[in-house]
Amino acid sequence: MLKWYKAEKVGTLENLAKKAGVPSLDMYMFNHHHPIIFTVGTRGNFDIAVSSGAMGLFDASELEVMLAREFGHVLNDDVPMNTIVALFAGSLASVSTLALWGALLGGFGQDFDPAPRFIRFLGMGLVAVPSSLIAQLTLSPSRELLADAVSVELTNEPQLLAETLEHVQEYIKHYPIPLNPGHVHMFPLNLLSLEEFYDIHLSLFNTHPDMDIRVRNILGKVN
Template sequence: MFSIPISVVVFFISGIFAAEIALLVCLYISYGLYRSSGRILLKWYNARKVGSLKDIYKKVGISQPYIYTFNSATPLIFSVGASGEYEILVSTGAMEMFNVSELETLLAREVGHIKNGDVYLNTTVALIAGSMIALSNVAFWISLLIGSGKENDPLPRVIRLIVMGIVAPPAALLVKLLISPSREYAADGMVEKLTGRSRMLPELLERIDNYMNLHPRQINPGHVHMFPLNTLRIRDLYDTHFSLFDSHPHLESRTNRLLEGMEYD
């Protein structure tokens, strides 16, 4: 992903030999990320395996995804993986909010992402961008541990805002350059093919959106492109960087396309 640009920069700084070494190192790191990014994100969310996806994946000829669950009140379903091995993560909040047919509809979207080849890139970008954003939380907790002030002292949040100002633009640029909003239209369109319930999907997306409006939660913005819709909400000055990470089409546009039965690319 970054091998060639980094090698070019090294070439102009240190010459051809250093550029060749940089290219080899970058390729090795890229391969390592390709093989392990899914497993790292499973550990990130402390996800546990609960079974495997039944039936619907067979209709599009992909390998059988495994289902994992993780503790979060936010109703989220998303996919990770690479090398033909994929996992679909379902939050405990989603399991409580949706019934079986509704969960199957949302799972069908994830099968669409897998079929369309979105998941590897989504996973790798989430690992890199999410790790960059995590630095702001590290700065926040370090400032608390070293005793930056008394209870409700704004300094730790100011420090996190400053660090976010440094790491958010390159992380968001990575998401914007590599993640296409059109992938959501394509995944939405797979729901009709797999379940015949394309008209149910807008309602489910609206319910998730309404939940986030009523219960905004802190979510790593570097991971949001993996989710069914934009779950970020700007509540105050400290959240201003969230607007950089929205890689989803407007929900109204997606709903109109589903309800009108438009063709999906």
Template sequence: MAGSGIPGSFDFSSALSGGLTIEIILFIVVIAILGFILYAYIYFSSSKRVLKWYGAKKIQKNEKPLLYSLLEDLASKAGVKPPEIYSFESSIPSMFTVGHASKTSLAISTSMLEIFGELELEALMAHEVGHIKNKDVGKNTFTAFLAGTIMSFPNFAMWCSMLSGFGQPEDPAPKFFRYIATAIAVPPAALLIHLRNPMKRELEADEVAVNLTENPRVLAKTIEYLENYIPLQPVSTRFNPGHFHLFSTHTQQVRGYLSIFISMFDTHPETGDRVARILSHSTYSKNDNIDNKRSRVPGFFDVKNWRLALGISFVSYMAFLFVIIVGVTFALKDFNFLVNGGIAAAYTGTVLLFLGATAKLSRRRIYLRSPSPTRKRVFLNPVQAFKHLMKRGLTFIHFNRSHIAHKEKSDAKEEKKSETS
């Protein structure tokens, strides 16, 4: 019998547990292999997906020989393989690089090719070569694919509502479904992007660009021009917020009822800081011919919108909790307070941790450093009052000690006088 210790007997429980262990190990191995295959597929195909999103077409070397010559020279100086050049139709001047370790592609908008000359294009391409040299491109492209896919979900929700008979895109119901879907999609997409610390990557690419071109003034003026020019252009729905970190500057000023959520995709350094860092590589005056008053694209990123977006996302996630509770209740055919309460507590805690991490990373540079008037009244004033009282108290103690010491000396002198007399 099992467990009897008789020689030759078969231990059924041990065999069963051993079989289950092998099955679990095999299951984990299969999941790991499938995960690796999926990762490899996304890693090597994501660049094609992003280029296809913008309708980019390859530019042959005989079409733009000067452009290829400039890029090959920059790549040679940086010690990297030159990327292939693509162009895409857009009234917004923009440029980005996608690819992986063995192959990269540089995409330039048609308006950028029309607006800028040789020096400006060389400076911006040097920035993109900086990303290649710093090994940013593969991870940036992978992140763009995932974040861009997540940010496509709101449009999918809107089309589903329309196909279900809720009207046209500008009708209330499809707009409402798109708004809620955006509130749910934004935090995970923004978190994926900010985990890579895109602001730091941009500054490092700027540094490489300055070293390659040895002309920081051109790069600084071009970035400043783009930041002031782009908000004046019409809004393009082609630009996916999940791709914003790919571009060398802020892509566009987003308007409309969804613009409040775009503050979560603040992926570039402040223009004033960025220009100052670029120009610090030369003796060129930082204030000459450069307008540093606009530190960001006007209306593009706003702290109030950022806070409100987080609040709306939290409410949307909690509304989804109601759907979960209803589903569990129907499955159990009864409202179990213990089960539903446990689900609600675990879900709420997870959402708070998730949104907290998103908030911390999306404001890594601490734009909320200046204290609010409420914080000044509630916190700073009592602290100042406490310090003032401590100072007065120490002064009072010091005065009392001095007074007592002086009195003791006076009494001692009086005693000596009385003794001598």
């Protein structure tokens, strides 16, 4: 996954690791406009990757509560399954991108023209169900609620976490960018944006709880 996103190591996360009581995790950065953060690894070796978009959008406190969520996934043993699902589901979902490029290289016009988008739609139609089922059948939405709870426990900033997640959700609405839908379960919230008919398959890949439920759950931790 780190190679997929061309991530490069930039340091370690020792302070949060000490709070969480786990070995220090390496931190990687990669170039992407979306505020993406995810944790990958198996057999106890885990790394956290942060996009350039996340570094630009979050201030230091916001970044800390979001990174603390990733330690929640480590503590709750979500990371190995998340990683395996991302590799399989992401590889299947890539078929639609290959179909799009095949259409463009075949002379069907630009990526915003109807013909290549329809070919991409057909390609995704073939792989969306098996690809999304991998995520839907193996991953529980509750893992995000538990990761949120760990962030609150480690940082004691429930209000900041709730506001940061809501900020990201609003950001996605205004700045939609194509993503591999087979990877979205690894991100802090659903970053897929349904802009038109051709995106309808993307709804199958959402494994995150509704934001209203998450916010109530986060703020309820201190009541």
